[in-house]
Amino acid sequence: MPEALLAVSGVSKRFGGLLALNTVSFEVEAGQIYGVIGPNGAGKTTLFSCLVGAARPTAGEIRFRGGRIDGLPNWAVVSRGVVRTHQIVRPFRQMTVRENVSVGAHFGAGRRRGAEAASRVGAILEKTGLAPRAEALAGTLTIGESKRLEIARALATEPSVLCLDEVMGGLNPSEIQGAMSLIRTLREAGLTVLLIEHHVHAVVGLSDRILVLNFGERIAEGAPAGVMRDPAVISAYLGEDAPEGTPS
Numbered sequence: 221m222p223e224a225l226l227a228v229s230g231v232s233k234r235f236g237g238l239l240a241l242n243t244v245s246f247e248v249e250a251g252q253i254y255g256v257i258g259p260n261g262a263g264k265t266t267l268f269s270c271l272v273g274a275a276r277p278t279a280g281e282i283r284f285r286g287g288r289i290d291g292l293p294n295w296a297v298v299s300r301g302v303v304r305t306h307q308i309v310r311p312f313r314q315m316t317v318r319e320n321v322s323v324g325a326h327f328g329a330g331r332r333r334g335a336e337a338a339s340r341v342g343a344i345l346e347k348t349g350l351a352p353r354a355e356a357l358a359g360t361l362t363i364g365e366s367k368r369l370e371i372a373r374a375l376a377t378e379p380s381v382l383c384l385d386e387v388m389g390g391l392n393p394s395e396i397q398g399a400m401s402l403i404r405t406l407r408e409a410g411l412t413v414l415l416i417e418h419h420v421h422a423v424v425g426l427s428d429r430i431l432v433l434n435f436g437e438r439i440a441e442g443a444p445a446g447v448m449r450d451p452a453v454i455s456a457y458l459g460e461d462a463p464e465g466t467p468s
């Protein structure tokens with residue numbers, strides 16, 4: 221069996237008395253769109269924090285291309301090509317959209333400079349539909365534009381694995397369609413995408429496989445159709461506002 225691009229094995233993360241992740245394991249193959257769902261507080265964002273070196277797992281291992289990345293600082297993980305967007309967008313609000321994306325181009329895996337960086341930034345602004353807003357201050361963007369800027373900043377680091385944390389949150393239905401087609405385009409361009417998403421119909425529509433977390437534990441994993449019929453998954457969502465698209 222070929223080695224997975226990303227292999228998470230037995231990862232736990234404790235915050236004081238709270239076990240936010242409890243021995244979670246899964247593997248992501250190169251070129252997959254891999255969905256991660258679960259009720260609020262399930263540990264999804266914490267999982268991404270562990271993947272990109274923003275949090276150090278309390279136990280377990282994370283391997284990328286066969287090498288350990290758990291315990292590395294965030295910059296070292298980003299420079300290896302694993303990057304995430306933030307659920308709460310974090311632009312430099314007093315910088316323009318173009319400047320925000322340029323920051324990513326200068327750091328990350330690509331480390332572009334000068335004209336090469338500028339042309340790469342221009343291409344990313346086009347791809348994410350932000351070109352008309354390139355000279356606007358990031359603090360003036362709508363929520364939809366801010367989410368696209370998060371993606372653009374991440375893309376500028378030239379990742380091979382892009383972890384998207386609720387990039388469709390707060391978007392209207394046509395913006396969600398736009399985000400879904402952008403994600404498909406990224407995958408076609410060779411990226412591997414991990415996708416935390418509350419809009420379950422979007423995750424089901426996009427993902428090759430889905431991991432379901434509940435109270436820090438993996439309760440299901442597999443192809444979307446089977447996962448969404450799993451009684452453990454259905455009962456995890458009872459009592460929550462059923463996410464859009466959850467089968468009844």
Ligand SMILES: Nc1ncnc2c1ncn2[C@@H]1O[C@H](COP(=O)(O)OP(=O)(O)O)[C@@H](O)[C@H]1O
Pocket residue numbers: 235238240258259260261262263264265266267
């Ligand atoms: N830095 C932190 N310190 C303490 N508790 C945290 C921290 N980050 C997350 N948590 C807690 O861990 C649990 C999982 O949170 P999170 O990963 O954000 O869940 P999700 O993204 O699935 O909604 C929650 O109970 C949350 O309050």
Ligand SMILES: [Mg+2]
Pocket residue numbers: 264265266307
């Ligand atoms: Mg979260």
